[in-house]
Amino acid sequence: MVRNAIRDRRAARGWTQQELAERAGVSRQTINAVETGKYEPSLSLAFVLAAIFEERIETLFQAE
Amino acid sequence: MSAVSNPSGVGNRRALVVIVATLVLYAASRWWIQQVVAGSVSAVIAALVPLPGLLYVYTAWILRALRGDELERRIALEGLAIGFGVTFAFVALLSQLEHAMPAGALNVDYGEVALVALFASFIGVTRSRSRYE
Numbered sequence: 093m094v095r096n097a098i099r100d101r102r103a104a105r106g107w108t109q110q111e112l113a114e115r116a117g118v119s120r121q122t123i124n125a126v127e128t129g130k131y132e133p134s135l136s137l138a139f140v141l142a143a144i145f146e147e148r149i150e151t152l153f154q155a156e
Numbered sequence: 157m158s159a160v161s162n163p164s165g166v167g168n169r170r171a172l173v174v175i176v177a178t179l180v181l182y183a184a185s186r187w188w189i190q191q192v193v194a195g196s197v198s199a200v201i202a203a204l205v206p207l208p209g210l211l212y213v214y215t216a217w218i219l220r221a222l223r224g225d226e227l228e229r230r231i232a233l234e235g236l237a238i239g240f241g242v243t244f245a246f247v248a249l250l251s252q253l254e255h256a257m258p259a260g261a262l263n264v265d266y267g268e269v270a271l272v273a274l275f276a277s278f279i280g281v282t283r284s285r286s287r288y289e
Contacts, residue, residue: 117225118225118226118227119225119227119228121226121227121228121288121289122225122226122227122228124289125227125288128257130288130289131227131230131288134226135227137226145216
């Protein structure tokens with residue numbers, strides 16, 4: 093299992109799930125599924141999200 | 157990067173309308189076939205009536221999977237896995253029953269097999285989508 097800090101980072105920037113989805117090039121459903129831990133994103137999407145939040149991927153995603 | 161459009165909502169409603177329209181076309185085609193002489197040119201033309209609808213549904217299914225994001229592709233894959241598995245089991249069971257029963261007693265046609273594949277895939281996609289919501 094991998095937990096992530098996407099929801100916290102998104103909330104800190106005041107973005108909606110739809111806004112983050114548009115930046116990442118995925119659907120809002122995908123962002124929601126990632127945030128709730130129901131879906132673990134691919135490595136490429138994880139890198140895209142890390143780049144959007146200007147963080148290292150391992151600070152955004154951590155193995156449980 | 158541009159965002160992927162919402163796969164539920166308008167897209168789902170349009171897909172449902174096209175599928176229902178194709179099924180209606182299919183039923184109309186079957187009715188027409190029964191009105192003409194079997195083996196005639198008219199019967200063959202009537203049999204091919206649903207082809208554009210079937211091609212449209214197939215193309216729309218493929219394009220939707222290709223244009224979707226990674227989660228949408230996974231949902232489509234899980235739906236197909238369930239659809240294929242159920243259809244395979246159904247056909248295998250039918251084959252056994254065909255051998256077990258007198259010739260012609262089973263009375264199942266390919267259209268019913270196609271319906272099983274369609275509904276099993278639909279249920280698979282719906283079930284998979286609900287897992288990720």
